[in-house]
Amino acid sequence: MKRVSFLLTLTGLACAAEPCRIEVVDKENGWPVPMVELRTTHEARYVTDNAGLVALEDNDLFDREVYLHVKGHGYGVPKDGFGFQGVRVTPKAGGKVRIEVERSNVAKRLGRVTGAGQFAESGKLGIKAPLPETGVYGCDSVLMAKHGSKLFWLWGDTTMPNYPLGIFDSTAALTELQPLKEFKPPIAMPYTLFRDDKGRARGVAKMPGDGPTWLGGMTSVPDKGGKPQLVALYSKIKNHLDEYEVGLCRWDEKKSEFEKVKVVWKDGDGKKPLLPRGHPFTWKDAAGEEWLLFGDPFPEARCEASYEAWSDPAAWEKVEEAAAPRSAEDGSEVKPHRGSVVWSPFRKKWISIFTQTYGKPSTFGEIWYAEADSPMGPWGKAVKVLTHDNYTFYNPKIHAELTPEKASFIVFEGTYTAEFADKPQPTPRYNYNQILYRLDLDDPKLKGAQ
Known part of the structure; x- marks a missing residue:
């Protein structure tokens, strides 16, 4: 039984087609365009990565003309007579397809x-x-x-x-x-994240109290001795978006975390200052x-x-x-x-x-x-x-x-x-x-x- 299962796995691997490379580029400058959605007429959905690429691996799309709806939040192609925005392509295993999109945004992604x-x-x-x-x-x-x-x-x-x-x-x-x-x-x-002793990204603003801690107003400002201090405003949150405490915090260089400096306002104090x-x-x-x-x-x-x-x-x-x-x-x-x-x-x-x-x-x-x-x-x-x-x-x-x-x-x-x-x-x-x-x-x- 194990031998049959192994042979079936090998057969499946042997039949796996090499992906078709689809690249989406800005028609104006040839730059790759991340975050462009390509969608088939049977609702298969693909999104370009940071290199503007999609690896098309579905055998049912190979060696035939395929219509791809194109959606890109400020990047797209002209509408046809029915109002659809898309392109016709013929993907092939191991092949390449290039799609040029027009940018309506002033900013470039x-x-x-x-x-x-x-x-x-x-x-x-x-x-x-x-x-x-x-x-x-x-x-x-x-x-x-x-x-x-x-x-x-x-x-x-x-x-x-x-x-x-x-x-x-x-x-x-x-x-x-x-x-x-x-x-x-x-x-x-190339971020270097602050991590815990197991190598996982960790929180750096563990202010006391229930609910999330959100920071804002972060800046680096010198103290009277000329030493830069990294500081921020913190908010403790309840009910998804409601602040129940607001205060000041400062980055502790040795602990690599923010520490409370003082509470400025809390629920029950009346109007926020x-x-x-x-x-x-x-x-x-x-x-x-x-x-x-x-x-x-x-x-x-x-x-x-x-x-x-x-x-x-x-x-x-x-x-x-x-x-x-x-x-x-x-x-x-x-x-x-x-x-x-x-x-x-x-x-x-x-x-x-x-x-x-x-x-x-x-x-x-x-x-x-x-x-x-x-x-x-x-x-x-x-x-x-x-x-x-x-x-x-x-x-x-x-x-x-x-x-x-x-x-x-x-x-x-x-x-x-x-x-x-x-x-x-x-x-x-x-x-x-x-x-x-x-x-x-x-x-x-x-x-x-x-």
């Missing part, structure tokens, strides 16, 4: 920077992944700060192989100051004094750029938040949800990337760009740079630290998730992960904002 299987399809084609697997499946909302000689990265709730929210008190990693050599796909971010939220950045006023500005995206609070001021709520000052920008296309208000602000040496302007509140076609997946002479505003006309079809892309963060100082482009990332959309089908591997984009600041499509 560079790829996924968190989660497993970033080069899963490439592996099926015999192409070695540039980095080993991290053991992490999904990461929410990124924070990042330059701290000492490294970039410090932190994410919120984290999906692990053994549970959907395997870590709910933040995971973190380090990279070199310039971890990416090129800013075109395929990309692979002014809080240093968002993605902080420094700014010098006309008198030359340096401030930390906090907001999400536009500044709404500030303190002197020192650890002592940051850790003293009495030193925090309210800033009048700028009015929402208006669309360069039709003049309508574009109300920001969340985002970030940085100084652009190339544009010699303050620039912002933010998610629109109740946008279209996606409720929280439309990303806009705007400029200002001051981080306090007023902000000029806004241009949409990224769209999603019934999917969410929230908490976008510009990574000015990643790019050369006078680069003519920026990169930003955000959380790609089926949450807060109208029951979409989650994208395998990509869902609840961070996607990195590139925006060329000299692109003529941004002229309306400049």
Whole structure:
């Protein structure tokens, strides 16, 4: 019986066809396009990896003309007379198929920077992944700060192989100051994760109390002795989204974890006070004094750029938040949800990337760009740079630290998730992960904002 089973296994292996390599590229520049869905007329579904590849292994699709629906959130092909968007191809075992898609987004998709299987399809084609697997499946909302000689990265709730929210008190990693050599796909971010004694990614913000711990407002700021301190605002969560305690925390270099500094507000205290939220950045006023500005995206609070001021709520000052920008296309208000602000040496302007509140076609997946002479505003006309079809892309963060100082482009990332959309089908591997984009600041499509 064992011999028969063994022979059947060998027969099955012998009949296994070599995959057909399908590559999806941007028609404009030939770059691979990650996260493009190809779907057959009988609902088989494939998604390109970070190298823009799909390994087609299904024998029922070989040696015949096959129609593939193409869906790519800002990448696609023209509609036919019936409104379908797709291509006809003839896959063959061991063959190659190239599909060119047109980009309607202004921003260019560079790829996924968190989660497993970033080069899963490439592996099926015999192409070695540039980095080993991290053991992490999904990461929410990124924070990042330059701290000492490294970039410090932190994410919120984290999906692990053994549970959907395997870590709910933040995971973190380090990279070199310039971890990416090129800013075109395929990309692979070489994180060094903080791990436990068994080699598994671990939480780094275990604040006392039930429920998840979320961090925000993370920055590195010098103390009175000149030593940089990595600090953040923490929130303890109940009922999925409700804060019941908010406080300050500081990175303990020896323990490699955040420790509580003080509680600022807790459930029962009444109205929440002014809080240093968002993605902080420094700014010098006309008198030359340096401030930390906090907001999400536009500044709404500030303190002197020192650890002592940051850790003293009495030193925090309210800033009048700028009015929402208006669309360069039709003049309508574009109300920001969340985002970030940085100084652009190339544009010699303050620039912002933010998610629109109740946008279209996606409720929280439309990303806009705007400029200002001051981080306090007023902000000029806004241009949409990224769209999603019934999917969410929230908490976008510009990574000015990643790019050369006078680069003519920026990169930003955000959380790609089926949450807060109208029951979409989650994208395998990509869902609840961070996607990195590139925006060329000299692109003529941004002229309306400049």
